[in-house]
Amino acid sequence: GAVVSQHPSWVICKSGTSVKIECRSLDFQATTMFWYRQFPKQSLMLMATSNEGSKATYEQGVEKDKFLINHASLTLSTLTVTSAHPEDSSFYICSTGGPSTDTQYFGPGTRLTVL
Amino acid sequence: AQRVTQPEKLLSVFKGAPVELKCNYSYSGSPELFWYVQYSRQRLQLLLRHISRESIKGFTADLNKGETSFHLKKPFAQEEDSAMYYCAWETSGSRLTFGEGTQLTVNP
Numbered sequence: 001g002a003v004v005s006q007h008p009s010w011v012i013c014k015s016g017t018s019v020k021i022e023c024r025s026l027d028f029q030a031t032t033m034f035w036y037r038q039f040p041k042q043s044l045m046l047m048a049t050s051n052e053g054s055k056a057t058y059e060q061g062v063e064k065d066k067f068l069i070n071h072a073s074l075t076l077s078t079l080t081v082t083s084a085h086p087e088d089s090s091f092y093i094c095s096t097g098g099p100s101t102d103t104q105y106f107g108p109g110t111r112l113t114v115l
Numbered sequence: 116a117q118r119v120t121q122p123e124k125l126l127s128v129f130k131g132a133p134v135e136l137k138c139n140y141s142y143s144g145s146p147e148l149f150w151y152v153q154y155s156r157q158r159l160q161l162l163l164r165h166i167s168r169e170s171i172k173g174f175t176a177d178l179n180k181g182e183t184s185f186h187l188k189k190p191f192a193q194e195e196d197s198a199m200y201y202c203a204w205e206t207s208g209s210r211l212t213f214g215e216g217t218q219l220t221v222n223p
Binding site for chain 1: 158159160161164201208209210211212213214215216
């Protein structure tokens, strides 16, 4: 399978600041990565599909100007939460397809807390 | 809307007892369905997919189109099966829609 890492594992920031979260595919070149958000005691909700070399595709209701996604290489996608507010506090998880196209491999997640 | 539903948030069984985690879907076609599992302090990982009809860690899941269900079953639960289980449905572009999840606790 594929190994996916995220950095940082947790971050605390002040309201109004921007936070960047990295998702790396360590042993597999991923043309597509996915970003999810998980609020406490809730399920994962897909936010966007990150496509290498092109624009991300956002799910309905997700503000693309607030959640900036950059997928500049086959091993790295970044999610930037701009002008973060307390309601953006959540667990952000990325995933990537691996050698087997119908399986997604998940990162460990990043806990964002906005004060 | 097309989605998957897991009606039980919590499920508790004793070791050695059978366990069934329910998943229902609403979709008119042939869905691509998966079960993912998240053990404590670990990342989400694939347990099984309906298309392969495999058994992983003693778990099986059969797609029942008549009942629009994809329940996860294991005849004899083990303590190490305690985890959060998510039913998921794959849409176009390999996008996954997850159910609400069921927290399984297997008591000794």
